[in-house]
Amino acid sequence: MDELKEQRLKKLKELTEQGVNPYGGRFDRRDSAAACREEYREEKKVSVAGRLTAIRGHGKTVFADLRDSSGKIQLYLRRDTLGEDNFANLKLLDLGDIVGVRGSLFTTRKGEISVMVREIILLSKALQPLPEKWHGLKDQEIRYRRRYLDLIVNEEVKELFRKRSRIIREIRLFLEERGFLEVETPMMQPLPGGAAARPFQTFYTALNTKMYLRIAPELYLKRLLVGGFEKVFELNRSFRNEGLSRKHNPEFTMLEIYEAYGDCRTMMELVESMIIHLAEQVCGTLQLNQGDTVVNLERPWKRIRYRDLINGYLKTTDWFSNSTAEMAEVAGRLDLEVSPAMSAVEITHEIYEKCVEPGLIQPTFVLELPAELVPLARRSEGDPGVVDVFELVINGFELAPGYSELNDPIEQRRRFQEQESRPPPAGTEERGGEKIDEDFLTALETGMPPAGGTGIGIDRLVMILTGANSIRDVILFPQLRPKTDT
RNA sequence: GGGGGCGUAGCUCAGAUGGUAGAGCAACGGCCUUUUAAGCCGUGGGUCGAAGGUUCGAAUCCUUUCGCCCUCACCA
Numbered sequence: 001m002d003e004l005k006e007q008r009l010k011k012l013k014e015l016t017e018q019g020v021n022p023y024g025g026r027f028d029r030r031d032s033a034a035a036c037r038e039e040y041r042e043e044k045k046v047s048v049a050g051r052l053t054a055i056r057g058h059g060k061t062v063f064a065d066l067r068d069s070s071g072k073i074q075l076y077l078r079r080d081t082l083g084e085d086n087f088a089n090l091k092l093l094d095l096g097d098i099v100g101v102r103g104s105l106f107t108t109r110k111g112e113i114s115v116m117v118r119e120i121i122l123l124s125k126a127l128q129p130l131p132e133k134w135h136g137l138k139d140q141e142i143r144y145r146r147r148y149l150d151l152i153v154n155e156e157v158k159e160l161f162r163k164r165s166r167i168i169r170e171i172r173l174f175l176e177e178r179g180f181l182e183v184e185t186p187m188m189q190p191l192p193g194g195a196a197a198r199p200f201q202t203f204y205t206a207l208n209t210k211m212y213l214r215i216a217p218e219l220y221l222k223r224l225l226v227g228g229f230e231k232v233f234e235l236n237r238s239f240r241n242e243g244l245s246r247k248h249n250p251e252f253t254m255l256e257i258y259e260a261y262g263d264c265r266t267m268m269e270l271v272e273s274m275i276i277h278l279a280e281q282v283c284g285t286l287q288l289n290q291g292d293t294v295v296n297l298e299r300p301w302k303r304i305r306y307r308d309l310i311n312g313y314l315k316t317t318d319w320f321s322n323s324t325a326e327m328a329e330v331a332g333r334l335d336l337e338v339s340p341a342m343s344a345v346e347i348t349h350e351i352y353e354k355c356v357e358p359g360l361i362q363p364t365f366v367l368e369l370p371a372e373l374v375p376l377a378r379r380s381e382g383d384p385g386v387v388d389v390f391e392l393v394i395n396g397f398e399l400a401p402g403y404s405e406l407n408d409p410i411e412q413r414r415r416f417q418e419q420e421s422r423p424p425p426a427g428t429e430e431r432g433g434e435k436i437d438e439d440f441l442t443a444l445e446t447g448m449p450p451a452g453g454t455g456i457g458i459d460r461l462v463m464i465l466t467g468a469n470s471i472r473d474v475i476l477f478p479q480l481r482p483k484t485d486t
Numbered sequence: 487g488g489g490g491g492c493g494u495a496g497c498u499c500a501g502a503u504g505g506u507a508g509a510g511c512a513a514c515g516g517c518c519u520u521u522u523a524a525g526c527c528g529u530g531g532g533u534c535g536a537a538g539g540u541u542c543g544a545a546u547c548c549u550u551u552c553g554c555c556c557u558c559a560c561c562a
Contacts, residue, residue, distance in 0.1 A: 059517070110521070112521085141554045142554095196561085246557090374562075
């Protein structure tokens with residue numbers, strides 16, 4: 001049935017009978033594959049370890065490729081240097097086995113730096129075959145479900161995740177250099193807040209209470225502003241119990257930053273310089289390819305009011321003086337689904353999200369959103385109908401909202417109540433995100449300094465910086481439907 | 487949840503109008519002492535995602551179902 005595995009098990013048995021442990025322990029490797037090539041010296045003694053990814057037999061000689069995390073090095077194994085028995089045992093090795101070798105470097109006739117192997121030690125016998133060496137692994141499902149195979153075979157995937165790691169490291173460096181403190185706040189919360197999304201629920205037996213996985217860390221970070229930490233950030237997972245898509249994974253990495261005494265503009269400046277810094281450090285360019293378009297991160301990024309975007313798109317100057325019925329009619333003509341229950345703000349936002357936002361390819365800060373949409377932000381001085389916020393849009397999707405944070409506890413309570421009284425959208429009976437967090441309000445009553453805050457979807461940021469077109473390509477183990485059978 | 491596409495050997499893929507499943511790589515046996523997608527000779531390998539139906543006959547047509555991809559909805 002499973003013929004390939006049977007054959008490998010047979011080899012494993014044979015090795016065991018010869019006294020070879022097919023799952024060896026420590027192997028002191030002094031050299032990486034890359035080091036063998038970069039620090040090449042004829043006859044240099046090396047010891048390297050890694051996975052066999054190609055074996056080319058030539059009678060009394062064998063060439064093999066050994067791959068470690070630094071790259072690939074060719075092995076050259078000869079019967080006259082290994083001895084007859086050891087050489088014969090090479091037949092018991094398979095593609096995918098992990099071995100350690102000792103030998104010395106030389107260059108072949110074709111100019112390939114190789115290890116003349118004197119000793120080869122099996123460190124781990126692979127019982128599963130590797131995907132095809134030339135075409136690699138393309139099957140999306142296997143690539144996501146068995147990411148290790150994807151990583152073994154597709155070098156560019158490995159490189160992308162290295163890049164992700166560097167991006168996250170650079171974010172920490174960037175913020176720490178500017179005096180921000182990294183903190184960790186609860187992922188399990190009695191009340192999920194800071195956003196409007198359906199939460200995941202769990203139960204904490206010891207306290208006999210329902211808990212939620214956080215949908216955002218916001219309300220806890222603000223408590224820290226109250227506590228006197230003036231510049232904080234948290235870079236970690238949040239969870240939302242919503243649908244999967246190219247842009248959504250139920251657990252995703254979010255960076256939230258708060259700066260006391262700042263506002264939405266200080267945050268805009270911070271976000272702009274940080275993303276540019278990341279692109280320079282990690283991509284080495286500000287021109288980022290996204291499929292067939294190019295995102296140009298060069299300053300200055302566009303800043304435009306929500307109102308002006310809408311008016312501009314609809315080629316009018318006074319969209320907001322329309323009645324709700326008139327708005328609904330225009331939206332209908334744009335092929336948008338509008339229900340009679342929708343308010344003017346909701347209809348307008350529908351137009352924004354479906355028609356305007358997707359067209360914002362170059363970095364754009366959208367300013368002054370309607371207050372109803374953002375319950376945790378401060379109202380604008382001149383216009384109480386809008387809040388002092390930005391929404392950074394790149395490549396047609398929202399990357400980072402930022403606010404001048406609301407620090408008025410009385411106003412905050414009113415906004416929470418307003419939000420609570422709105423009927424939840426159909427099919428979302430269990431939300432929990434709309435219960436009022438009294439403990440948070442008490443914190444605000446204690447006095448929170450004015451502050452600027454922002455949240456950046458790190459997965460989406462990585463998508464832009466790597467040109468990936470699905471969030472699944474930037475998450476090592478993206479959520480898929482669990483599979484019970486194989 | 488709606489719409490569309492896909493699912494054939496371990497991997498990458500062929501399989502017009504229905505006629506009883508193929509290639510390359512991988513595997514196995516043999517030859518080969520500087521190859522590198524090594525080469526040459528030979529061999530094995532399939533519940534054609536699953537179940538049901540139409541038919542003399544189904545990978546192919548129909549229905550149901552599972553999974554993945556795209557898209558819409560939900561997701562401030």
